[in-house]
Amino acid sequence: MTPETHDAVLYFSKTWGAVYLFVVFVLAALWIYWPSRKPIYEAARQSPLSDEDIQQ
Numbered sequence: 594m595t596p597e598t599h600d601a602v603l604y605f606s607k608t609w610g611a612v613y614l615f616v617v618f619v620l621a622a623l624w625i626y627w628p629s630r631k632p633i634y635e636a637a638r639q640s641p642l643s644d645e646d647i648q649q
Contacts, residue, residue: 594602624630 625634
């Protein structure tokens, strides 16, 4: 691999890799904070406080 090719690949991966990771982050944040998913997280938040017996 020539130095010019290496520099081009490095530039591409740094630029579009950052864009890709940013898009994944935004999609994950939207998935988590979407209003219809609130009951799932509310149930998970309350589960350690429930009075159910621990089954062993």
